[in-house]
Amino acid sequence: MRRSSSAGEQCKRNYVYKAVTEEDRWIVQFHAPTLLAWDAHCNFQYVTSKGFARYMTKYISKAEPSHIFNVSEGNRYYHHVLGRRLGAMEVIYLITGETICNSSATVNFLPTEPPSFRSKTILPVSQLLHDPENPYYPDAIEKYFRRPHGNDFEHLKYEEYYQLYQVRTANSRVTNRAIRDLDGRIVIKRKKPTLTRTRFLKLNDGESFFYNRLLQTKSWRSEDELSGPYDSYREHYLPMKHY
Secondary structure, eight states, rough: OOOOOOGEEEEEEEEOOOOOOOGGGGGOOOOHHHHHHHOOOOOOOOOSTTHHHHHHHHHHHEEEOOOOOOHHHHHHHHHHHHHHHHHOHHHHHHHHTTOOOOSSSEEEEEEOOTTTOOOOOOOHHHHHOOOOTBOOOOOOHHHHHHHOHHHHHTTHHOOOOOOOEEEOTSOOOOOOOEEEEEETTTTEEEESOOOEOOOOOOOGGGGHHHHHHHHHHHHOOHHHHHHTTSSSSSHHHGGGGOO
């Protein structure tokens, strides 16, 4: 073991360990005081390249993991959902024994994938039998296309719609601020805009990137309108990039 001794490095220690076994080559850098405080491993590295900003943006804007379960009381799926996957921040609070802070600020994650790439949630069997031609729940983009008509809605972009309005099922309790969209769902104007986030996309993500850009550029009413007479979303977006 070796420790740095320069005057400017009094508060920093570099530990060098001899690799005794083959598995030792997988040991990564760590900060010893933090390891002892958490009683757990944490990888510490200096990041100075321009890729740091891109990595952090991608990390905080990635989609939450999602799965479909047939949940019923007393079975293993039910217990699996109860023992859900914990987020990093929640794990840190639990390890350190600190009280988890509650926040009233919510963030609504919105899908931005083209129709052929978006995940779908299957309707219950009773609804499938009633309408077998439409076997999936409508997603956020489909609900956006079916937003109400009127001056307040015609020019709303995708994220703006969900920032300013809350969409509920058709049988929800109606309030004085509620109106209905083109499919009968309840739409309520929020007292304060909420936060939204979408998947981080790069140019090399191809059509997903340009589809997302189109959603951010202007308002739309259908997938046909969004795709237009073009062979790709890229061809549709490039002439519009100066909007």
